Structures are given as C-alpha cells and as structure tokens.
Amino acid sequence: MTRPMKTDLKVNGELRSVTVEPRMTLLDTLRDELNLKGTHAGCEHGVCGACTVLVDGDAVRSCLMFAVQCEGMEISTIESSAPTEGEMDIIQDSFCETHGLQCGYCTPGMVLAAKSLLAREADPTDEDIREAISGNICRCTGYGQIIEAIRLAAKRLRESNIAAVPEASR
Ligand code: FES
Numbered sequence: 001m002t003r004p005m006k007t008d009l010k011v012n013g014e015l016r017s018v019t020v021e022p023r024m025t026l027l028d029t030l031r032d033e034l035n036l037k038g039t040h041a042g043c044e045h046g047v048c049g050a051c052t053v054l055v056d057g058d059a060v061r062s063c064l065m066f067a068v069q070c071e072g073m074e075i076s077t078i079e080s081s082a083p084t085e086g087e088m089d090i091i092q093d094s095f096c097e098t099h100g101l102q103c104g105y106c107t108p109g110m111v112l113a114a115k116s117l118l119a120r121e122a123d124p125t126d127e128d129i130r131e132a133i134s135g136n137i138c139r140c141t142g143y144g145q146i147i148e149a150i151r152l153a154a155k156r157l158r159e160s161n162i163a164a165v166p167e168a169s170r
C-alpha cells in the first residue's frame with residue numbers, strides 16, 4: 001500500500017488539508033474526506049460527467065484526477081454555486097425554470113459545465129452549449145430543456161452583468 005500524503009487543496013475558496021493515498025481520486029476525496037456530496041459518482045470511468053467540478057475554472061471529471069494532482073489549484077464544487085444557503089444562483093434557477101432537471105443526478109455536473117462555458121463565452125450558440133455538455137450524460141430530460149436552461153442563464157447573466165465564475169475561482 002502507498003503511504004498517504006498530506007495535500008493542501010483550495011476548495012470553494014477555503015484551504016482544506018487532507019491526508020490521502022496518492023491513488024485517491026479527487027471525486028472520492030471531495031465526497032468522503034470533505035463531505036461534499038453534491039459531486040456525484042456515476043461511472044467513475046470518465047464517461048458520464050456526473051462528477052464534474054471546476055478546476056481553475058475548467059470543467060473536469062473529478063473521477064479522472066488524483067487529489068494530490070490538484071494541490072495549489074482552485075477547485076469549485078456545486079456547493080459553491082448558491083449565493084447563500086437556500087438560494088440558487090442564476091444558472092441553477094434557470095435549470096429549475098425550464099425544467100432542465102428531473103432526477104437531478106446529472107445536474108451538478110451540468111450546472112458546472114454550463115458555468116465553465118459561460119465564463120468564457122457570454123453569448124453561446126446552441127452548438128457551443130451542446131459541445132460544452134457533450135461529456136455529461138442525462139438519462140431523464142432529453143437535453144432540450146438543459147440547452148434551454150443554459151441559453152436562459154446566459155441571457156440573464158448578460159443582462160445583469162454578472163460573471164458566471166468569480167474572477168478568484170478562475
Ligand atoms: S463519475 Fe466521473 S465521468 Fe462518470
């Protein structure tokens with residue numbers, strides 16, 4: 001067995017120290033060590049996108065990264081999206097409004113994939129949106145309402161001049 005390593009992670013703006021085996025994925029570290037259960041485990045093979053988080057502003061599959069690789073990087077999980085407890089941000093709200101979720105299993109990953117897209121492209125085409133969520137599988141919605149949700153969120157972010165991802169998290 002490999003010896004556990006102390007790793008300092010910056011998660012949702014806070015420095016969190018964990019001691020994990022080098023083979024422990026970022027996904028398992030977030031869920032099991034830091035109790036951030038909004039990052040969902042699906043295939044655990046890089047196929048479904050349920051485990052998507054932002055690392056330095058890019059949407060990545062946390063089941064394909066080791067926690068020790070992420071030292072010094074800015075990690076954002078779905079828990080950082082809501083402005084305050086019980087509230088939703090513009091992207092989450094748009095998903096609700098357009099019925100862009102049903103069971104919700106894919107939703108954290110979809111919202112973070114959307115956040116990453118909208119941080120670099122304020123006025124995406126439907127093709128851009130499809131491309132951005134192409135690594136995220138949804139078994140329920142048929143994707144149409146998710147695309148509508150992201151289109152609506154983009155419009156609202158533009159109109160209110162709000163950044164999809166705060167500067168400090170990029
Ligand atoms: S759980 Fe990571 S891609 Fe499916």
Ligand code: FES
Nearest residue numbers: 102103138139140
């Ligand atoms: S809402 Fe159920 S998997 Fe997407």
